[in-house]
Amino acid sequence: MKKLVAEFIGTLWLVLGGCGSAVLAAAYPELGIGFVGVAMAFGLTVLTMAYAIGHISGCHLNPAVSIGLWIGGRFDKRELLPYMVAQVLGGIAGAGILYLIASGKAGFEIGGFAANGYGEHSPDGYNMISALITEVVMTFMFLIIILGATHSKAPKGFGGLAIGLGLTLIHLISIPVTNTSVNPARSTSQALFVGDWAMDQLWLFWVAPIVGAMLAGLVYKYISPEKSA
Numbered sequence: 001m002k003k004l005v006a007e008f009i010g011t012l013w014l015v016l017g018g019c020g021s022a023v024l025a026a027a028y029p030e031l032g033i034g035f036v037g038v039a040m041a042f043g044l045t046v047l048t049m050a051y052a053i054g055h056i057s058g059c060h061l062n063p064a065v066s067i068g069l070w071i072g073g074r075f076d077k078r079e080l081l082p083y084m085v086a087q088v089l090g091g092i093a094g095a096g097i098l099y100l101i102a103s104g105k106a107g108f109e110i111g112g113f114a115a116n117g118y119g120e121h122s123p124d125g126y127n128m129i130s131a132l133i134t135e136v137v138m139t140f141m142f143l144i145i146i147l148g149a150t151h152s153k154a155p156k157g158f159g160g161l162a163i164g165l166g167l168t169l170i171h172l173i174s175i176p177v178t179n180t181s182v183n184p185a186r187s188t189s190q191a192l193f194v195g196d197w198a199m200d201q202l203w204l205f206w207v208a209p210i211v212g213a214m215l216a217g218l219v220y221k222y223i224s225p226e227k228s229a
Contacts, residue, residue, distance in 0.1 A: 004082055006057040008090035010049040014061050015094030015189050018042035022114040022179075023102050039171030042180070047164025054160060062183040063087055064209035068143035071217025072224075074150075084185075091189030099193055115190040115198040116181040116205045124176040131178045132208050138170045139182040139212030140219075147220040181205040182212075 021041035025033045033041075050059045058075070060066045063084040069075035095113075102108055112121070118131035126134075145166035149159040167182075174180045181187045187205035191198035 003057040003079070004086040006053040007060060007083055007086040008093070010053050010057070010059055010061045011087045011090030011185050012094040012097070013049055014042070014045040014183075015091045015186055016097055017045035019095065019114040019186070019190055020098045020101070023098060035175045036172065039168050039175060039180075042171050043164040043166075043168030046167050047160050050160025050163060057083075059160075061087060061090075061185070062209075063185055063206075064139050064183060064213040065143065065146060067210055068139075068146070068213030068217045071214050072143070072147050072221050073217075074147065087185040088188055091185035092192060095189035095193055110194060112179075112198075113190050113194050114179060115194045116179045116187045117198060117201050118178060118204065121197055121201065122177060123179055126177045128204065131204060134174050134177045135181055135205065135208030136212040136215075138174050138180070139209040140216045142166060142170055142182050143213045143216030144220055147216065147224070151224065153225060178205075182209050184209055 018038070018041050021033060022038045026035070026038050046059070046061065049061060053059050058069070060069065060075075060083060066075060066080055066083045066087070070077050070080055099110075099113075102110075102113075115121075118126060118128045122131065142163075146163055148154060149162040149166075170182060171180045174182075184206040187202060191202045191205075
C-alpha cells in the first residue's frame with residue numbers, strides 16, 4: 001500500500017507540475033516559459049520524485065513504464081495492475097487540482113488543457129501516423145534510458161538525473177507533434193477534463209506508449225550485460 005500511495009503522489013506531481021506549467025505558465029504574457037519551459041517542468045517532476053519516492057516504489061509514475069519494466073524482467077507482474085490504477089488515479093487528482101487553480105481566473109476556458117492529440121489537435125498539425133510513430137519511438141527510448149540508468153552496472157545515484165533529463169529531451173522533440181504523452185496516465189487525466197475529441201483520441205496515447213515500452217523491455221533484456229534486480 002505504501003508503494004501505491006507513493007505512485008499516486010508521484011503521478012499527481014507529474015501532472016500538476018508538467019501539465020500545470022503548460023496550462024498556467026507556457027503562454028503567460030511576456031514571461032511565458034514556452035515549450036522549453038514545459039519540457040523542463042516534466043523532466044523536473046520525474047527527477048524530483050525519483051529521489052523522493054524511488055526507494056519506496058521505484059518511481060514509475062506511468063503505466064507504460066511499469067509494463068516496460070515487467071517485460072524487461074525488473075517488475076513483478078502481480079503489482080502491475082495496482083500500480084497502473086494508482087498512477088491513473090494520481091494523474092486525475094493532479095488534473096483536478098490544476099483545474100481548480102486554473103478555473104479561478106476570470107474568463108477561464110478549459111480549451112486543450114494540455115491534452116494530447118493529433119490532426120487538428122496536434123500543436124503543429126501532425127497526423128495520426130506521425131503521432132503514433134512519435135509516441136512509440138519516444139516511449140521506447142524513455143524505457144531504454146530507464147532500464148539502462150537503473151541497471152546494477154550503471155553509475156550509482158545518477159539514475160534519476162538521467163531519467164529526468166531524458167524526459168526533458170523527449171518533450172523538446174515531441175511537444176509540437178502530440179503535446180507529448182509517453183504516459184497513458186498523464187493523457188487520461190487531461191482527456192477526462194477536456195472530453196469530446198480528447199477522449200476520442202485517447203486510445204492512441206495508451207496503445208503507442210505501451211507498444212514502445214514493451215519493445216524496449218524486450219530489446220534491453222537482449223542487450224543487457226546481465227540480469228539486474
